[in-house]
Amino acid sequence: MFSLILxxxxxxxxxxxxxTGIADPVPEYYIMNNYALSVWGLFIMMLIACFxxxxxxxxxxxxxxxxxxxxxxxxVNVPGAYKILYxxxxxxxxxxxxxxxxxxxxxxxxxxxxxxLYDPSSAATLNASLNNLVNAVNTHVSSNQGFFLGGVDNxxxxxxxxxxxxxxxxxxxxxxxVIFPPLIFLGIGAMTDFGPLIANPRSLLLGxxxxxxxxxTLFGALFLGFNEQASAAIAxxxxxxxxxxxxxxxxxxxxxxxxxxxxxxxxxxPAIAIAAYSYMALVPVIQPPIxxxxxxxxxxxxxxxxxxxxxxxxxxIFPIIVTGVVGLILPAAIPLLGMLMxxxxxxxxxxxxxxxxxxxxxxxxxxxxxxxLVVGTKAFAPxxxxxxxxxxxxxxxxxxxFGTAGGLLLGKLMCKMTHGKINPLIGAAGVSAVPMAARVAxxxxxxxxxxxxxxxxxxxxxVAGVIGSAVAAGVLLSMFG
Amino acid sequence: xxxxxLSTAEKFSTGGTTAIVGILMTFIMLxxxxxxxxxxxxxxxxxxxxxxxxxxxKNFKVRIxxxxxxxxxxxxxxxxxxxxxxxxxxxxxxxxxxxVIDNDTLDAINSAxxxxxxxxxxxxxxxxxTIKHIKxx
Numbered sequence: 001m002f003s004l005i006l007x008x009x010x011x012x013x014x015x016x017x018x019x020t021g022i023a024d025p026v027p028e029y030y031i032m033n034n035y036a037l038s039v040w041g042l043f044i045m046m047l048i049a050c051f052x053x054x055x056x057x058x059x060x061x062x063x064x065x066x067x068x069x070x071x072x073x074x075x076v077n078v079p080g081a082y083k084i085l086y087x088x089x090x091x092x093x094x095x096x097x098x099x100x101x102x103x104x105x106x107x108x109x110x111x112x113x114x115x116x117l118y119d120p121s122s123a124a125t126l127n128a129s130l131n132n133l134v135n136a137v138n139t140h141v142s143s144n145q146g147f148f149l150g151g152v153d154n155x156x157x158x159x160x161x162x163x164x165x166x167x168x169x170x171x172x173x174x175x176x177x178v179i180f181p182p183l184i185f186l187g188i189g190a191m192t193d194f195g196p197l198i199a200n201p202r203s204l205l206l207g208x209x210x211x212x213x214x215x216x217t218l219f220g221a222l223f224l225g226f227n228e229q230a231s232a233a234i235a236x237x238x239x240x241x242x243x244x245x246x247x248x249x250x251x252x253x254x255x256x257x258x259x260x261x262x263x264x265x266x267x268x269x270p271a272i273a274i275a276a277y278s279y280m281a282l283v284p285v286i287q288p289p290i291x292x293x294x295x296x297x298x299x300x301x302x303x304x305x306x307x308x309x310x311x312x313x314x315x316x317i318f319p320i321i322v323t324g325v326v327g328l329i330l331p332a333a334i335p336l337l338g339m340l341m342x343x344x345x346x347x348x349x350x351x352x353x354x355x356x357x358x359x360x361x362x363x364x365x366x367x368x369x370x371x372x373l374v375v376g377t378k379a380f381a382p383x384x385x386x387x388x389x390x391x392x393x394x395x396x397x398x399x400x401x402f403g404t405a406g407g408l409l410l411g412k413l414m415c416k417m418t419h420g421k422i423n424p425l426i427g428a429a430g431v432s433a434v435p436m437a438a439r440v441a442x443x444x445x446x447x448x449x450x451x452x453x454x455x456x457x458x459x460x461x462x463v464a465g466v467i468g469s470a471v472a473a474g475v476l477l478s479m480f481g
Numbered sequence: 482x483x484x485x486x487l488s489t490a491e492k493f494s495t496g497g498t499t500a501i502v503g504i505l506m507t508f509i510m511l512x513x514x515x516x517x518x519x520x521x522x523x524x525x526x527x528x529x530x531x532x533x534x535x536x537x538x539k540n541f542k543v544r545i546x547x548x549x550x551x552x553x554x555x556x557x558x559x560x561x562x563x564x565x566x567x568x569x570x571x572x573x574x575x576x577x578x579x580x581v582i583d584n585d586t587l588d589a590i591n592s593a594x595x596x597x598x599x600x601x602x603x604x605x606x607x608x609x610x611t612i613k614h615i616k617x618x
Contacts, residue, residue, distance in 0.1 A: 198518060198522075201514075201515045201518035201519055202515060204511045204514055204515045204518075205508075205511065205512070205515065207511060208507050208508045208510075208511040208512070211504070211507050212504060214503070215499075215500040215501075215503040215504045215507075216500060218496070218499060218500050218503060219496040219497060219499070219500040222492060222495065222496040222499065223492055223493070223496055228499075313525055314521065314522065314525055317521055317525070318518065318521070321514075321517050321518070321521055322514060322517075325513060325514060325517050326510065326514070329510060329513070330506075330510060464511070467511070467514070468507065471507055471510045471511060472503070472507050474510075475503050475506045475507055475510070476503065479499065479502070479503065
């Protein structure tokens with residue numbers, strides 16, 4: 001009796017131990033793939049997450065986004081948390097001819113089903129277990145030729161979440177099915193005033209010039225060995241537009257065929273999303289030195305004429321025209337631009353105040369929380385800590401810097417052509433970090449002349465940048481999507 | 482296309498061409514939008530001017546008519562009224578009639594000025610003009 005109790009207690013403790021993050025910190029799939037730092041990486045990522053929390057709370061760097069991203073990053077890297085948050089990673093064997101699932105489950109379950117020895121003690125033994133499993137499945141298919149029409153040559157093995165799907169598996173569908181970014185654009189549209197852009201339509205050119213960074217980086221990424229889809233996704237970081245970066249990356253990931261980077265199939269989303277949002281948050285740090293480098297004091301002192309008032313009719317017609325024209329020529333950009341313009345129409349029409357308020361408050365806030373958290377949880381150490389992440393982060397800062405420089409240089413050209421009527425600083429606001437980039441242009445201008453108010457002038461290129469980055473994303477999608 | 486299989490020169494030309502085409506497409510798209518915004522502004526301004534013009538012309542005609550009517554009334558006062566006017570308030574009534582005529586004239590001038598502002602000259606709007614004084618010739 002006493003020994004039975006002891007055995008039960010022992011079993012209970014054993015189960016408890018097995019379920020802890022200490023016993024099972026990382027899913028076997030990642031250990032098997034020999035990802036360096038797969039266990040210690042979790043702690044490194046938790047430290048990085050804490051640093052980002054610090055930046056969000058103490059330095060107030062885009063806290064609405066960064067806090068959720070950083071906490072999501074912390075959450076997923078707690079040892080053992082991944083399988084609870086996302087589910088059990090396993091394998092699915094499918095008959096390619098009939099699309100019939102032959103078997104699906106975790107490696108341990110499948111080994112049990114096909115009577116194969118499962119040894120999780122090291123990466124080598126796990127790989128041996130998987131190889132034996134593949135052989136066992138082949139034998140099973142060969143002995144059931146009549147049932148599995150494709151035969152052994154047609155077996156497709158895929159990996160992914162196969163059981164115990166967790167909360168984040170479902171939340172991630174918002175990113176996977178590319179739902180969240182257009183909803184964010186709806187909210188942004190409801191918050192944006194296109195008046196300065198309508199009053200000075202030429203600022204659209206500054207918005208286009210600031211997208212040059214995207215295409216220069218595209219060139220660089222292609223050169224570094226990323227394939228077309230991956231290069232396009234990395235390049236869009238230069239637009240300094242988080243939702244667009246996520247949208248394009250996910251669209252490209254869904255269409256990418258073959259290898260993404262030097263033979264590895266990799267998930268680019270975490271690195272790209274984190275780089276894009278970090279650079280959006282770091283606009284006040286990255287842009288001012290470039291602005292000072294590329295403009296003279298005389299140019300920074302230029303005061304611009306007051307913009308003309310824009311009528312309500314113009315503000316209502318503008319979103320309809322933009323949607324129609326862009327939709328006609330670049331349908332790939334429609335999900336983002338269409339939602340942006342719908343949100344704006346809600347605001348400007350004045351007849352749906354409840355919808356406009358919901359879009360810019362409740363909807364935007366809810367989607368931002370989910371998007372931030374989900375993006376953060378994608379920064380899982382075994383995936384995130386790699387040399388390619390570093391290249392993406394570096395290429396991102398190059399893209400962003402070239403974007404700023406592109407806007408400034410066109411601003412300088414426009415300044416020359418208008419005989420000093422345009423302050424080139426507003427060109428830097430052409431990157432679409434709204435309204436941060438416009439505020440930075442104003443601050444740099446006011447450092448030279450405290451009475452020079454450039455904010456409204458910079459808002460034109462700034463909102464043009466939002467349109468520009470969505471158009472650039474559409475261009476990239478139509479080229480590589 | 483597997484880019485890794487390409488030589489450095491091929492990568493350079495593929496990447497360069499792609500980047501240039503991308504930049505051009507973005508610029509063309511946004512330039513097209515600039516054209517659309519200018520067109521929208523032009524059409525709205527034109528339609529606004531047409532509506533305003535019609536309104537001004539209508540008001541102008543009404544006011545001219547009123548002015549003519551007033552002149553006719555002034556030149557043919559009714560006999561009943563003339564009889565009832567006492568010698569004390571003749572001057573007062575005349576002053577009032579003068580004011581009525583002056584206001585109407587002013588209205589007519591205003592309408593003419595409005596029309597001038599809206600019409601413009603050689604495609605240049607007169608909207609920014611300010612009337613400083615009007616001289617009777």
